Amino acid sequence: MEEVKKFLEFLELLGYDEVKVPSVSDEGVEMDSFDPLEELKKLEEEAKNCCKCRLCKTRTNVVFGEGDPQTNLMFVGEAPGEQEDLQGRPFVGRAGQLLTRFLNLYGVSRDKVYITNVVKCRPPNNRNPAPDEIAACYPFLKKQIELISPKVILCLGAFAARTILNLPEKTPISRIRGKEYKVEIGGKEITVIPTFHPAYLLRNRRGEPEFQKDLERALKLAGLV
16 A cells, blocks of 8 residues: 555656545555544444453443543543443443532533543442453543543543553552643543542542642643633
């Protein structure tokens, strides 16, 4: 494919104006036909049929993600809980309702951002996702990020932060919370901000000022406020 492209370019230099060089990717796929929204739908269907780890045996629904697929701000949590598993939507339980209230403080609705989790299926009894479950699901998250191409990712909790930033397994959220990191995913540099998970705030309201500060910074960097 690369040789053909070079030959066509050579013909154009010779004055053959009718020769058009197709826009192609390294894999030889015409880029004009690439639709990120359509690819995201295909990825969701693939995730719904995934059986790469043991969680497929206990899930009710795959919780892929929802929101604006063209947003500048993406939220990534840990894993679906009970209500998320039942409804097939991310962050719809008590923690999700708290997140929605914080967004509303800035006049931002959920449909202006994109919300997902590292793991797309609920771990039984809301236990922490296991390393092999995270590894099995990470390709879906990585592809979501590539297709949505946000400017900012707000990591909700330690699992999300450690996964996206490739940090040691026991790195506490308190050590990295509120800091800005730069990561390259899909050839684009993205600002990543770790913060507390809303479920933590339900148990410890003292963390709310820090969470709100992190959220406000992310919203401003994304141009949503």
